[in-house]
Amino acid sequence: MVLTERRKQFLHKLIDLYKNTNLPVHYETLAQALGVSKWTAYDMLKELEKLGYLTRDYTVTRGEAGRSQIVFLPTVKAGDLFEQKRFEVINPEEWYDSKNQLLHFLNSLKDYSLSDAIQKVLEEIPKVKLRIAFCAYIIGLLLVYLRKLGGRTETLIKSVVQNAPTNEMRMTVFVGTVVGTVIQTMNHEIGVEVSDLVGRYLKSILDLSENERTMLSDLLNEALA
Numbered sequence: 001m002v003l004t005e006r007r008k009q010f011l012h013k014l015i016d017l018y019k020n021t022n023l024p025v026h027y028e029t030l031a032q033a034l035g036v037s038k039w040t041a042y043d044m045l046k047e048l049e050k051l052g053y054l055t056r057d058y059t060v061t062r063g064e065a066g067r068s069q070i071v072f073l074p075t076v077k078a079g080d081l082f083e084q085k086r087f088e089v090i091n092p093e094e095w096y097d098s099k100n101q102l103l104h105f106l107n108s109l110k111d112y113s114l115s116d117a118i119q120k121v122l123e124e125i126p127k128v129k130l131r132i133a134f135c136a137y138i139i140g141l142l143l144v145y146l147r148k149l150g151g152r153t154e155t156l157i158k159s160v161v162q163n164a165p166t167n168e169m170r171m172t173v174f175v176g177t178v179v180g181t182v183i184q185t186m187n188h189e190i191g192v193e194v195s196d197l198v199g200r201y202l203k204s205i206l207d208l209s210e211n212e213r214t215m216l217s218d219l220l221n222e223a224l225a
Contacts (some may be wrong), residue, residue: 003051003081010034010044011053011081015074021134021199023126024057024071045072053078059196098133100217106140106223114148118194125197132212134159136219139171139200142178142195145225149181158224167217171205174220 003011013033030043047056055075072131105124109117121141121202146154157177164170179198191211205213 003053007044007048007051010041011048011074011078014048014054014072015078016047018074020129020131021126021133022204023134023197024059024073026069026071048072048078051070053081055086072095095132095215099136099215099222102136102140103223106143109144110147117144117148122194132208132216135201135204135216137206138197139174139216139220139223141197143220145181146178153181154194162221162224167210167213168205170217171213171220172202 010030014025014030017029017033027042027045028038031038032047034041038176046052049056049072053075054072057071057073059071070222105122109120112120118141121137121144125134125137127143128137146157149157156173160177161170161174175198179195208216
């Protein structure tokens with residue numbers, strides 16, 4: 001089995017989709033992006049998996065207890081094949097609008113229960129297109145949880161985060177302090193999904209430019225104020 005141009009096309013598109021959010025790609029998502037049937041996409045992904053360019057994973061289907069779906073991630077071999085530097089030009093005005101939209105969305109969840117608010121944010125995450133937006137929504141997800149904690153715990157976490165010396169450290173400290181509580185207190189299904197997303201956030205943050213990290217840090221500061 002060889003890597004034909006058609007297989008390269010499918011692989012390249014999956015890598016693009018994966019890089020946008022750092023989330024595994026479902027074959028139906030790839031099918032829609034390429035304008036092919038979901039079965040064509042699934043068969044092609046199985047071929048690429050046999051060639052060592054993809055690895056499969058399983059994610060829990062929200063709202064369907066015990067149900068999971070197959071998703072695919074590019075391997076190091078695939079990354080080496082299409083190695084290229086990532087350049088994203090972030091329009092300040094567009095980011096300003098996106099940031100305000102996210103903050104407004106988070107404020108709209110204040111009267112929701114914790115589990116319902118978390119589910120609302122989880123439903124929005126797959127819709128984002130840029131890596132910085134993915135990171136922003138993960139921060140938003142943890143902000144929802146922090147607000148529900150309230151009291152002295154919220155005050156202490158805010159103080160620790162706001163006193164961190166750098167933008168990157170500030171965001172890392174925030175994620176680390178909040179996620180520890182998330183894993184201990186949330187139900188298993190949501191807890192696993194949140195911990196997986198946070199892991200992908202930590203990988204994504206390394207690929208952001210210093211300017212993008214500053215934008216995210218400003219978002220966090222504004223939300224914590």
